[in-house]
Amino acid sequence: MTVGPLRVVVADDQAMVRGALAALLDLEPDIEVVAQAGDGREAVEAVAAGRPAADVVLMDVEMPVMDGITACAAVRARFPEVRVLMLTTFGRPGYVQRALDAGAIGFVVKDAPSEQLAEAVRRVSRGERVIDPTLAVEALTHGACPLTDREVEVLRLVAEGGTIADIAAGIGLGQGTVRNHISSAMTKTGARTRAEAVRLATDAGWL
Structure with missing residues (x-):
């Protein structure tokens, strides 16, 4: 059981947002922001450096170097006693399930x-699940991500500008197989082009 204020790490790639969140939480008498991070890797390092460890990490989803969902999984794997509260500007329903899975x-x-926000930090520190009601409804309405892990991987590489040949060489598949994965992803998202498939999957929070 935590003695003293809840120790919180705030991770967000936007310095002004990160600073504002930290300042708001520091106003709470029972919460202390012990570190700030500008990307997911820094967040994991901040938790690792903490003595004692943080109680809660307030983690943005979209960050450079390492995104928040990947960082969440890393924190939980190394420090299972640390709770992670995800934070996002974008209410993409797919993010919810991916974050919970992480x-x-x-x-x-x-x-x-x-x-x-402060109350959410307190609740997750006690082990309670807290999900924004609107996001929860949207996640249930949209259902689980229909894409396979390989289709997600291929679409991410398409989003990075990779050609069929580049993607095939990079992940060790034949070009025909890569085309099949893209075609399947387009069918599942209802897209007419691979670019539209990337956009629709991104908007849903599946990538």
């Missing part, structure tokens, strides 16, 4: 009132 215990949006 070990997050909560998911809130950045435009939530500051008092709700």
Whole structure:
């Protein structure tokens, strides 16, 4: 059981947002922001460097170097006692399931009132699951991601500008197999082009 204020790490790639979140949480008498991170890797390192460890990591989803969902999984694997509360600007329903699968215990949006954010930190520190109601409804409405892991991987490489030949060489598949994965992803997303498939999957939070 935590003695003293809850120790929180705030991870967000936007310095002004990160600073504002930290300042808001530091106003709470029972919460102390012990570190800030600008990307997922820094967040994992901040937790690893903490003595004692943080109680909660407030983790943005979209960050460079290492995204928040990947960082969440890394934190939970190394420090299972640390709770992760995901935070995002974008209410993409696919993010919710991916974050929960990675070990997050909560998911809130950045435009939530500051008092709700502080209460969410307190609740996840106690092991309670906290998910923004609107996001929860959208996630249930949209259902699980229909794409296979390989289709997700291929679409991410398409999003990075890879050609069929580049993707095939990079992941050790034949070009025909890569085309089949793209075609399947287009069918599942209802897209007419591979670029549209990337956009629709991104908007849904599946990539």
